[in-house]
Amino acid sequence: MTKPKLLLLDGNSLAYRAFFALPLLTNSQGVHTNAAYGFTMMLQNILEEHHPEQILVAWDKGKVTFRHETFKEYKGGRQKTPNELREQFPIIRDILTAHGIAQYELEAYEADDIIGTLANLYNDSHDVIIISGDKDLTQLVTDKTTVFITRKGITDMEKYTPEHVMEKYGITPPQIIDMKGLMGDSSDNIPGVPGVGEKTALKLLKQYETVEGVYEHLDDITAKKLNENLTTYRDQAFMSKQLATIEVNAPIDVPADMMNYAGPDLEKLREQYEMLESKRLLDQLKGDAPSEMQVEISYVTFDREEGIVWPEKASLHIELDGDNYLTDPVLVMTMAMAGKEGSEGVYTFDERQIAEYESLKVWLEDETIIKYASDTKAIQSVLHRYGIALRGVQYDLLLASYIADASNAQKEIAQLAEELTLPYEVRRDEDVYGKGAKRQVPEFDVYTYHAATKAKAVWDSVPIVEEQLKESEQYELFHDLELPLASILSEMETEGIAVDETVLQTLGKDLSERLAMLESDIYTLAGETFNINSPKQLGVILFEKIGLTPIKKTKTGYSTAADVLEKLEHEHEIIALILLYRQLGKLNSTYVEGLQKEIHTDGKIHTRFQQALTTTGRLSSINPNLQNIPIRLEEGRKIREAFVPSHEGWKLFAADYSQIELRVLAHISEDEKLIDAFQRGADIHTETAMNVFHVSREEVDSNMRRAAKAVNFGIIYGISDYGLSQNLNISRPEAKKFIDTYLHTFEGVKRYMDKSIEIARKRGYAETLMNRRRYLPDLNSSSFNVRSFAERTAMNTPIQGSAADIIKRAMIDMNARLKEEGLQAKMLLQVHDELIFEAPAEEIAILEKIVPEVMEQTIQLRVPLKVDSASGASWYEV
């Protein structure tokens, strides 16, 4: 006979978990819904997993509990429940009611005690299962009571049986209480014994079993400090144990049949889910009816090359073990194609087949065979490993969905497939492989099926997404700009840039010595040693021990940001040392040590450019980031000496757009003065200074030019008078005057700023020269901050985004031109407004002519584009 299952849920704790596990969602009424949604998802999982006969959700009741009589600081110092969560408790209760689930609370008791008491009562007659986010509950574990504690997210739970507790801690469940008594619990403000942490507590308990046992054998404990602490805090230890003990005999009155679980009232549940505006939950409700047809994808594998019928068109996917397509191993390649005689469904090939099947290579390299994929850059890069040159790609789901809406950045095929409501499930990688340390590759059939669904989803998405792009007039941007760029980026990443490791090693030695000296000087000035890299510890030293005036605060304490410290620089000599220490520390850890770790066996660094990530259309660079190699300060700039040509007799060559964003601003704002200045080839910052300060060219000094430069940057980013005043260290009225004068002078810019916001609000998105869009729903936000941010975005995105469009097109033109000219020169890197090449020395003269020419002529604006270039033996010299 199996006993009935009784499920006891810790309502408060699970609601907290749900709240913090999910982003702050709201429905259209502005009501927060994340905790309610998360709680519901948890509940569904739990019900599905356990199928209980009886269930009850326990809630905390009352700010003050009986524990406060013992210790009035119990749970003191705890963060107040956020209002965004508090307002969701009634919703959660309504959802539980709709589910037909009993709830219980008791004045002056916590949910723990209700659960403990019920578990105690029903332990013999039922299989009791307790679910909470609070590990304290594990003290209730017995042979007949199992406790599940949430881990990360909302569905991952850890199961505690007596065996698991023993395995994990080496103690029995009741000893959990003793452990808390000794080590305390900072989240409940239970003090415990100072100096005793988990390790010490467990060691003591393994030997003496209980807190009482420990004190009976106090004399046997020889560790002096420990013995002292135990002696001094004896009362506190016993009190802590008492506080940590869950009450199992609370005066509760729950008739057994009240907890019977009969199942939900679907109509009420639908009302609740509608309020949450969760399509997923509503679909699930409907899903109870057989309306949702889930299709199973079938695939074929081959055991010989002969006889394979190659399609004229197919989608292509390569499943990797990891996310770095330049280095991680291949699991399987899949191809989905039209159903037609002799070739249909999904083909799969394992790694050996990719490497060996000549007909596959021919098919992949055939330009006339149309391929569709998601992240073709990755696929092209992987195939390159096998000496295969992928051709004929006409579609890329990752890029297409990013172009359609940049907030789709980095979405998995799983999510895109779900949004396209394809009639089969594409699982998320995390669900298939697990996450972090628990990640592992499942069986062949599992990942192959997974890869098959991806190829199928890509195939099925083509007509839908292409239509969508044509509708929004973005097909050209997608097909003629991003798609060819993907291929070029793949070549750049695969090529890599050579690095002279000895340069880094020499720099590293020098830096380490200087850091050591700085460190000891800082300790001397501070009068003690501490971790300079810890803003928290540094704040204490500067603002409490030394007594400097805190200028700004962060969420977590004093701000020690560079701009804050710079204001304090004249007050104490330690400041300058700290600033220098942090700069050099960054150089050493990120650039000297970090870059060395990224050097492959070919002596090169192969960054990856993320093409479907930024909201403005820029690229980004990872593993490592080669778009933020130091240049501003000489010490950092030396890092660039390590980047060298890959062949003897070659040189590096760099070409960068001068003031591309201001030129784009001149073009789209049609501001006469700005256009005129660029057409005359004037120095734009000097020109701005002349206008803002009403002086002649000769009267512009370096300070005025510097201020004008800051104003120009500020204009592009939508700065406030406050921001400019901070930046230039001037008064706010002065800053306001600068901005006003600027906008009065450059009327067209003023008009642009107003108009760009208005247009974006009307259309719902900001747009670049090449029809890239960024949706800005926040322009209608009721929050000033959120709205202001969106307004600045509406002004900045067309500028930054158009500049990104331009250099992308230049890269495509440049690639074609290098081929045309039959040069060996290779494009290696892009840094937003700059292209880095390497070439034989004798080609440099040609590059000096054609690179600026191509970059300047790639688009015709109302102002000329200007490109500067340089060459040298390392990146430092260009």
Next chain:
DNA sequence: GTGGGACTCT
């Protein structure tokens, strides 16, 4: 493992 704060770039 995650978030904050620091530094780096255009």
Next chain:
DNA sequence: CATGAGAGTCCCACT
């Protein structure tokens, strides 16, 4: 009322 756009990586502190 908070306060300049877009990024990535490292370290610390906390879960």
